[in-house]
Amino acid sequence: MGRSQLTTTDKINRLTNQQLGDFRRSLMNLTERRAFDQLFAVAKNNRLAISQANDLLPIDAAQMIMLIDLQRQVDLLQQRLDEKDK
Amino acid sequence: MNTVDGWLLQTYLNDDQGMTVWLIDAVTEERHMFHLELTVTFYAAGPFPRLRQLWRFLQAQPTRVVLSRQKHTELFAGNIDLLAIDVDVAQQKKLFQQILSxxxxxxxxxxxxLPALQITSKYNVFPLAHCRLTTHNGTILQIESLDNPWEIEYELPPLRLLYVEPAGDPFHAIPATITVQADRQYTLNVEPTDMLLKRMRAIINRFDPDLIVTAHGDSWLFPHLMGHCQEQGIESFNPCRDAEKQPLVKDPMSYHTYGQILYRASQTYLFGRLHIDAKNLTQIYESGLTGIFEQSRMTGLPLQDGARKSPGAGFSAMQVVTALREEVLVPFRKAQAERPKTARQLLRADQGGLIGQPKLGIHYGAIEFDFISMYPAIITNFNVSPETVFKTGDNSSFVPQLGYSVDLSREGLIPKTLRPLVKKRIGLKALLTQIDKRDCRYQELKQKNNAQKSLQTIAFGYMGHKHFKYTQIEVHESITAYSREAMLLTKEILEEAGFETIHLYVDGIYFKKDVIPDEAELDRLQDKILQATGLPIGNEGIYKWIIFLPSKEDPLASVPNRYFGVFANGELKIRGIEARTRDTPPFIKQAQLAVIETLAAVPFGQTLPPHLPKALAVFRGFVDKLRSCQMAAESLIITQVLTRDVADYKVNTRVARAAQQLEAAGKVLSKGMRIRYVLTRGEPGVMAWDAPAEVRPEQIDVPLYLDRLVAAGHTVFQMFGISQPILRDYLLHQTVQLPLPYGGSHTPKFW
Known part of the structure; x- marks a missing residue:
């Protein structure tokens, strides 16, 4: 446990609750807000990787994880399409 | 001259000169008291003119000293010039206070x-050590050790134990009787106190115990008896064997440690015999005397101190003994400051162990590997010590992620201190896996294992602790960096072997694959991890099932330390849920555990959902019991720590209200004390359990307890898709049908 750093959980909570709190509230419809929450759920469930990205800002590391998860889902869908085509 | 073989019971300072040593004779079993002359040396360093003034100052003192100029090794600065002061051990403390001012x-x-550590370092003896004394006219001429603190199994002296236990917690109400177990059992009335005193004196004199084990002896029994003598002006109650000494009573205190506030009751130390209060021990020793004996043998700390102090004090003592033996100076005050770092360096370095987020849900056939004594193994295997980090020698290595250099050409002080402990623990763990759990040695070995574990664990934490003599934060950072690297390497090896990692937690890793691997495959994996990381890893076992739970606040987010599971051998592992948390009433703990045990009985290889109705029926039994008030009020006690003085509570919380009731009843409270209360109907909503008024069943706030009970049930059932409102309806009203996913393998909806 660090002595002077916020925990990764705190860093992500700060992003969602403070820095991007109004951003989330300003999203015009429910599906967008749900998508926002799902993306940050991905970040929260990958705090270990974010904690090891010491040279990045928390928002950058969180976005990187979101991109990786989206790519993973694209791969999964692609795989299903390929299986269907066979 | 005489020679006596025996076990060292106690050593302590005399008032004027030397020390007293108590020995249990190995042949006659007599208890001998000897005198030991011991001269100790301490040092002063600084500008030469001031050292000369100190020399003249000491020559003018009535205390006899021998002064000399010497050079010795300071851990960080190398050889330094010193003024050495030789003085009798009994005079040293007083003289040093004068010098310091x-x-x-x-x-x-x-x-x-500590004088006891001077004896340990000089003669290689320790509390309860088997040794040989050469004496003349009651004075010790020579001490020869016949014992080794690093033996796993050893012979203990034939101690005469006296157990004293009051009939009830004196904080709750003055007990009517106390039970004394000596050569036979006695039940003594507490009132009249004169009679109690007389009988206690008679039993102690006749039985002549070596060790008095009490319940509440520190906080109540001894202060009560000694206070009575003082009030009545009668002969004082002196349970010491050394008639020249009176018991030493230390005042109660509250203190902060690792973010917690703790309370320590007053302490009564005896001379010539020992006193241990089973209710005033460091928590890790609550399981028995074996752990206390083991800890004192390894650290050299006197038994009465070791039982009451934290493992940190024990580790600190071990490191002082190593320093004295290696002739390395022990600083009075720590002097090392943190090295300057850039913000980026700080971000990299200021981290703890690797903590992952588990994959939520139920996992069947998962395996857990744990690094064996990970941090101590890192310290010893990579030579991490305050004087080796940032040093380069003929042979150096670099800390992963941080790049700090580590000198491998000489063994550091901390690795040297820990190495025998690590070796002993590995041997002990191997023995524990070999012997049957029904073996009479098993419980004793487990207690020894716990004592060793706490010393090893603290060895890492102490590297950055303000009380540690050689503390250096970069050592702390290096150890965690090595651990993170080892965990990442392990994860990669497991993934390469076709496993999926489902959780990582500091020194433990959980993984699985579709087919359960055999022992040979797991052995190969362990070898491969040892090769790659340089650290031994153990196989904790295969789980029948393990359930990782989400955060209480966010059901989508997994948290590292909320899970429960059962190994193939039936052993439970529970972390972070109600059954483990201290503020859960025993009744609710019992209910949750009963449900988990029902699920634990499901045979290996079977899925859980078909067995849920049985588990729900068990849980419903507890709900019905609570609704009809069939449980004992005592099982509903909630225990919470008083984190501040009662007057300082700004919000009138339950614990504050309970504490106010206790104060009104005349009880003296301090921060860190545990307050027990029961939730009651109406105002003020709580009743302090230790207040004089008894809790009647009709006063209990059953609906509030039901809420907590249902929440504890939900913790267990939530990963089967059962929400808390539905569970509540089902249990209380039976108006709903549970969405039980019967049959087949069940996958929670999160994945």
Whole structure:
């Protein structure tokens, strides 16, 4: 446990609750807000990787994880399409 | 001259000169008291003119001292010039206090070493050590050790134990009787106190115990008896064997440690025999005396101190003994400051162990590997010590992620201190896996294992602790960096072997694959991990099932330390849920555990959902019991720590209200004390359990307890898709049908 750093959980909570709190509230419809929450759920469930990205800002590391998860889902869908085509 | 073989029971300072040593004769079993002359040396360093003034100051003192100029090794600065002061051990503390007030700016070494540790380092003996004394006219001429603290199994002396236990917690109400177990059992009335005193004196005199084990002896029994003598002006109650000494009573205190506030009751130390209060022990020793004996043998700390102090004090003592033996100076005050770092360096370095987020849900056939004594193994295997980090020698290595250099050409002080402990623990763990759990040695070995574990664990934490003599934060950072690297390497090896990692937690890793691997495959994996990381890893076992739970606040987010599961051998592992948390009433703990045990009985290889109705029926039994008030009020006690003085509570919380009731009843409270209360109907909503008024069943706030009980049930059932409102309806009203996913393998909806 660090002595002077916020925990990764705190860093992500700060992003969602403070820095991007109004951003989330300003999203015009429910599906967008749900998508926002799902993306940050991905970040929260990958705090270990974010904690090891010491040279990045928390928002950058969180976005990187979101991109990786989206790519993973694209791969999964692609795989299903390929299986269907066979 | 005489020679006596025996076990060292106790050593302590005399008032004027030397020390007293108590020995249990190995042949006659007599208890001998000897005198030991012991001269100790402490040092002062600083500008030569001031050292000369100190020399003249000491020559003018009535205390007899021998002064000399010497050079010795300071851990960080190398050889330094010192003024060495040889003085009788009994005079040292008083003399040093005088020097410190006259010459506060000088640097001192070996000035606050406990006398017992001086004996340990000089003669290689320790509490309960088997040894041989050569004596003349009651004075010890020579001490020869016949024992080794690093033996796993050893012979203990034939101690005469006296157990004293009051009939009830004296904080709750003055007990009517106390039970004394000596050569036979006695039940003594507490009132009249004169009679109790007389009988206690008679039993102690006749039975002549070596060790008095009490319940509440520190906080109540001894202060009560000694206070009574003082009030009545009668002969004082003296349970010491050494008639020249009176018991030493230390005042109660509250203190902060690792973010917690703790309370320590007053302490009564005896001379010539020992006193241990089973209710005033460091928590890790609550399981028995074996752990206390083991800890004292390894650390050299006197038994009465070791039982009451934290493992940190034990580790600190071990490191002082190593320093004395290696002739390295022990600083009076720590002097090393943190090295300057850039913000980026700080971000990289200021981290703990690797903590992952588990994959939520139920996992069947998962395996857990744990690094064996990970941090101590890192310290010893990679030679991480305050004087080796940032040093380069003929043979150096670099800390992963941080790049700090580590000198491997000489063994560091901390690795040297820990190495025998690590070796002993590995041997002990191997023995524990070999012997049957029904073996009479098993419980004793487990207690020894716990005592060793706490010393090893603290060894890492102490590297950055303000009380540690050689503390250096970069050592702390290096150890965690090595651990993170080892965990990442392990994860990669497991993934390469076709496993999926489902959780990582500091020194433990959970993984699985579709087919359960055999022992040979797991052995190969362990070898591969050892090769890659340089650290031994153990196989904790295969789980029948393990359930990782989400955060209470966010059901989508997994948290590292909320899970429960059962190994193939039936052993439970529970972390972070109600059954483990201290503020859960026993009744609710019992209910949750009963449900988990029902699920634990499901045979290996079967899925859980078909067995849920049985588990729900067990849980419903507890709900019905609570609704009809069939449980004992005592099982509903909630225990919470008083984190501040009662008057300082700004919000009138339950614990504050309970504490107010206790104060009104005349009880003296301090921060860190545990307050027990029961939730009751109406105002003020709580009743302090230790207040004089008894809790009647009709006063209990059953609906509030039901809420907590249902929440505890939900913790267990939530990953089967059962929400808390539905569970509540089902249990209380039976108006809903549970969405039980019967049959087949069940996958929670999160994945």
């Amino acid at each position: 006259e010459f506060p700016e000088l640097t001192y070494y070996n000035a606050d070493v």
